[in-house]
Amino acid sequence: MIETALRPLTRAIGVKAWPATELPRLTSQGILYTLLIVSALFMIVPFLWMLSTSLKTDQYVLSMPPQFFPWPLTLGSYVRLAELFPIGRMFFNSLVVATLTTLGQLLTCSMAAYAFARMRFRGSSALFLAYLATLMIPFQVTITPLFILMRYLGWINTYQGLILPGVFSAFGTFLLRQFFLTIPHELEEAAFLDGASHWTIYWRIIVPLAKPALATLGVFSFMGSWNAFLWPLFVVRDLELMTLPVGLATLHGRWLTEWNLVMAGTVITVLPMLAVYLLAQQYFVRGVVLSGIKG
Amino acid sequence: MVGQRGIRYVGWISLFLLPSLIGLTIFTLIPILSSLALTLFEWDLLTPPRFVGLGNFQRLIQDQNFWAALAHTLSFIAGYIPLVMVIALGVAVILNQKLKGVILFRTAFFIPVVSAWVAVALLWKWIFNPKFGIFNYLLGLVGIQGPTWLFDPQWAMPAIIITSVWKDIGFVMVMFLAGLQGIPTEYYEAAAIDGAGNWQRFRHITLPLLSPITFFALIISLINSFQVFDQVWIMTGGGPAGATSVLVEQIVKNAFSYSRMGYAAALSWILFLLVFSATALQMRLQKHWVTYD
Numbered sequence: 001m002i003e004t005a006l007r008p009l010t011r012a013i014g015v016k017a018w019p020a021t022e023l024p025r026l027t028s029q030g031i032l033y034t035l036l037i038v039s040a041l042f043m044i045v046p047f048l049w050m051l052s053t054s055l056k057t058d059q060y061v062l063s064m065p066p067q068f069f070p071w072p073l074t075l076g077s078y079v080r081l082a083e084l085f086p087i088g089r090m091f092f093n094s095l096v097v098a099t100l101t102t103l104g105q106l107l108t109c110s111m112a113a114y115a116f117a118r119m120r121f122r123g124s125s126a127l128f129l130a131y132l133a134t135l136m137i138p139f140q141v142t143i144t145p146l147f148i149l150m151r152y153l154g155w156i157n158t159y160q161g162l163i164l165p166g167v168f169s170a171f172g173t174f175l176l177r178q179f180f181l182t183i184p185h186e187l188e189e190a191a192f193l194d195g196a197s198h199w200t201i202y203w204r205i206i207v208p209l210a211k212p213a214l215a216t217l218g219v220f221s222f223m224g225s226w227n228a229f230l231w232p233l234f235v236v237r238d239l240e241l242m243t244l245p246v247g248l249a250t251l252h253g254r255w256l257t258e259w260n261l262v263m264a265g266t267v268i269t270v271l272p273m274l275a276v277y278l279l280a281q282q283y284f285v286r287g288v289v290l291s292g293i294k295g
Numbered sequence: 296m297v298g299q300r301g302i303r304y305v306g307w308i309s310l311f312l313l314p315s316l317i318g319l320t321i322f323t324l325i326p327i328l329s330s331l332a333l334t335l336f337e338w339d340l341l342t343p344p345r346f347v348g349l350g351n352f353q354r355l356i357q358d359q360n361f362w363a364a365l366a367h368t369l370s371f372i373a374g375y376i377p378l379v380m381v382i383a384l385g386v387a388v389i390l391n392q393k394l395k396g397v398i399l400f401r402t403a404f405f406i407p408v409v410s411a412w413v414a415v416a417l418l419w420k421w422i423f424n425p426k427f428g429i430f431n432y433l434l435g436l437v438g439i440q441g442p443t444w445l446f447d448p449q450w451a452m453p454a455i456i457i458t459s460v461w462k463d464i465g466f467v468m469v470m471f472l473a474g475l476q477g478i479p480t481e482y483y484e485a486a487a488i489d490g491a492g493n494w495q496r497f498r499h500i501t502l503p504l505l506s507p508i509t510f511f512a513l514i515i516s517l518i519n520s521f522q523v524f525d526q527v528w529i530m531t532g533g534g535p536a537g538a539t540s541v542l543v544e545q546i547v548k549n550a551f552s553y554s555r556m557g558y559a560a561a562l563s564w565i566l567f568l569l570v571f572s573a574t575a576l577q578m579r580l581q582k583h584w585v586t587y588d
Contacts (some may be wrong), residue, residue: 009363011387028327029394032389033393035389035392035396035560036389036390036400039386039404040399040400040403040404040509041382042461043403043404043406043407043461043464044347044403044406046418046419046422047406047418049418049420049421049422050421051427057472061427063427063455064426064432065432066425066427066432085531095390100504101373107314108314108315108318109312109315111310111315112314112315112316113312114311115308115311117538118305119308119311120305121305121308127316131319131379134319134323134324134327136570136571136574137323137327137519137567137572138518138522138566138567139522139559140522140543140546140563140566141327141330141564141566142322142323142327142330142558142569143392143546143550144324144333144546144550144556144560144563144564145325145326145327145329145330145333146322146326147550147551148329148340148502148556149321149326151340164318164322165322167318167322168314168315168318168319168322168323170319170323173315194558197307197312198307198311199307199310200313215500223409226313226411227410227411227412227413229411229412229413229524229525229528230524230525230543230547233528233547233551234432234547234550234551242373244415245411245412245413245414245525248411248413248414248417249413249528249529252417252420252529259421259424259427262417262421262584263418263421265414265417265418266413266414266417268412269413269414270410270411270414273409273410273411274406274409274410276409277405277406277409278402281402284409284467285472285473288408288466288469288470289383
């Protein structure tokens, strides 16, 4: 059953970024463009509204009819947000947590994937199947015992509590293993005859050849970690240790009606991810198809 | 395969495998097993755990909050899945054509996907604000008096569904685009020669050949929507009057606010059963309507 469930995934590894096949025209271009523009506006206008609200002075936030273009234009809510709330610290926390989680995942997943894809040992396929089986279990099942474990270890309100549970990923191992299997063996056989160790082969041959797969896993684990809410909600209470999403929820709880402050916070949270997306578009596209399974 | 003999080989395997294996054991495997064991106990973390057997599940069956949360989760799914699938398919078909500026449009649909759920939920909470939000203002422009949305037990769930569909269109769309890319253009050319119209080509070529991806996207969306949480927690907190209380929200409240660890664990296994049986059911149905190749 797991095999069947993962079949489309295995295929998707070969998916190119943004396909450009031409379908026969379903209808005239004019109608298509109208449809597209209307729906794209539906996607974009909320973000413009977010930005616009964050740039307003207090008295224009709650005006009716709404003021679409913020005037007078001001960065006042960003300044006030930074004064009232440790938003800078939260930004830093998010950055640290997302970066370390990503690096940790790339390292541990690629090493395990190397063992699964390139080394033969007894119990290998049974163990790999066990990895796959854990993918069927929703994260919420483990959250209560994990929370208890964190309390027991004294890791509530710590970076290790935020980071470590997210570092080890059966999904990432699966993803990289599938990719490693497609790398031909000739190169490493030659290297091995020259006396190269497994580490050399892993680090000098496999990892460089697997850069696209590593980048895909990398952007996705960064995004997952940057945007995560449920686990950080459990593991941090202290404002100074909150990541941006939990910080935003708290901010909203305190300044309920000051929407310019809250929207300034959301802009700060969304913009960095948007930048990452624009820089690494192709990996996101591939990653969506692949990461669906992670839920 | 190279270098497969001896103690040193075992050493290499351990080096590569152990970090992942130890980490997953501590942070995934042991929590899964403990979670299963925890369902048999009552534990508030202050007093020692008390064995209650299947008591948590008995309580669950009688718990109105649980049944309400289950019903709301299902109603979320009933609204969200058809909308997001149909809209995403439509957008994917359009965006798969060679049109000028297509990359820009694709980006527009993808921005919500990369944004944090908390940020998106706050944004839409503001948009749905009954008095000062732009949604009701725009409705007002076309002469519709909008409801109070998140403050109205009838309209809170639809508002959450609209928000979720908006956020996930791009996600599902990308899966469909990947599937559309795999359909050979010769099929369409052949059909065109045979005089098939646009709708016929869509119905008899696109849909059947897209069915594995449709099926895949459906399962993924279903699994994700059983776990709906962030948007509910931010937008309504389960309210008003419990109208949008969902399963994961119940897990979080029990574990977090009421310190009922065993009960929260029991709830989480119900969630697992739902996700698992939905997947299994679809695997069986798949044979009847999915065409591979």
